[in-house]
Amino acid sequence: MNKQISFKLNGRQVSASVSPGESLLDVLRNRFHLGGARETCALGLCGVCTVIVSGNPVSSCLYMAPAADGEEIVTIEGLETEDALHPVQEAFMEHTAFQCGYCTPGMILMAKKLLEENPDPSEDEIKEFMSGNICRCASYGQIIQAIQAASQMIQADRMEGAH
Numbered sequence: 451m452n453k454q455i456s457f458k459l460n461g462r463q464v465s466a467s468v469s470p471g472e473s474l475l476d477v478l479r480n481r482f483h484l485g486g487a488r489e490t491c492a493l494g495l496c497g498v499c500t501v502i503v504s505g506n507p508v509s510s511c512l513y514m515a516p517a518a519d520g521e522e523i524v525t526i527e528g529l530e531t532e533d534a535l536h537p538v539q540e541a542f543m544e545h546t547a548f549q550c551g552y553c554t555p556g557m558i559l560m561a562k563k564l565l566e567e568n569p570d571p572s573e574d575e576i577k578e579f580m581s582g583n584i585c586r587c588a589s590y591g592q593i594i595q596a597i598q599a600a601s602q603m604i605q606a607d608r609m610e611g612a613h
Contacts, residue, residue, distance in 0.1 A: 451470075452467045452468060453467070454467050455515065455519035455520075456519065457519060457520060457521045457523055458522040459525070460523070460527060464482065466481045468516055469515075472514070472515045473510060473511055473514060474503075474513040474514070474515050475499050475510035475511045484525050487525055487526070488552065493512075496553075496556075497509070497553065497556040497560060497582050497583030497584060498552065498553050498584075499556065500556035500559045500560055500583065501513075501523055501524065501525050502562075502563065503521050503522070503523050504521045505522075507560055525559075526555035529562070536558075537607065538558050538561045538565065538600040539558055540600070541599040541603060542554065542593075542596045545592050545596040545599060547589055547593045547596035548585075548589055548592075549589055552586070553584065553585045553586070553587075560579065560580055560582070561580065561593075561597045561600065563579075564576065564580070565600060565601055565604055569601060569604065573594055576597050576598070580593065580594075580597075
């Protein structure tokens with residue numbers, strides 16, 4: 451039996467009728483036509499399907515849609531604000547932290563969460579936090595550089611805002 455759920459998606463209230471075994475990934479892609487999160491492993495091991503649910507990164511391929519009722523969900527499509535990219539998105543572009551781009555949305559969302567928790571991570575801390583996100587093109591060096599650059603950008607923005 452389907453269940454009507456409502457939640458905040460990228461800042462706006464939405465609702466959908468979902469089945470008990472339906473994944474959040476399927477709802478995002480098929481009902482709301484958001485293609486940033488993708489299914490690769492279907493086991494929650496690769497990070498490609500990462501979205502943020504009420505402040506926490508989750509594997510949307512494993513997260514059951516009925517559990518999203520009342521939650522706040524952010525996808526890669528919801529990161530930019532006021533026609534400006536998020537600093538992590540900017541840094542990924544500046545450092546060419548992708549080749550094919552398939553893993554990029556999940557990487558960016560995880561990097562954003564990392565920098566919220568640890569504004570100035572070491573290279574080892576970045577590697578540890580990002581270890582659940584796999585890049586098949588092996589762009590890890592550029593990804594680490596991009597996260598370090600985003601950290602500096604965010605800190606500079608905070609310093610500028612403090613004056």
